[in-house]
Amino acid sequence: MSLLVITGANEGGKSTFLRSVGPAQLMTQSGVFVSAESFTADVRDRLITHGRREEDPEMVSGKLDEELARMSAIADRLTPDGMILLNESFAATDERAGSEIARQVIRALTESGVKILCVTHLFALAHSIHEQPQDHAFFLRAQRxxxxRRTFRLIKGDPLPTSHGEDLYEQVFDTPARPEPVRTTPGI
Structure with a gap:
């Protein structure tokens, strides 16, 4: 497997899982025990991360420009034996454009031998990868x-067209995300 795509419910543990893989990979390659029930990994010569950043008030260009520039610099440093952890990359633009950009980046990197772990809410991206006949991709989903309720477990599963953001809305605002329509009496 050279590509792991992780989708699913907001606040389901996807990014936390991704943040645990990096140190586990480095610990394994250093010969240090990994604090997990089990962990298997191949040796990679580089481990690089890419994800969204907070808005920089001194930024001279937009967030997407900044993401693309960082990805270009990363691509220049990656080797075929490298690994990249993508956390919500290219979500700074609309679903269609972000999915297309990410799809092309992922394709180029996997074709060059880079191993990719990708957390995304971009359904168009995850679905298009899932629909391609390939043996190199594996799909996990944050269980809901x-x-x-979230179990904070990742299960094997196809991408879904929702991240269940309405669950969080209802929790934060203590009201249904889709309120009942207001009924009015005609003529009032």
């Missing part, structure tokens, strides 16, 4: 129970 029918009542909306």
């Amino acid at each position: 129970l029918p009542d909306g």
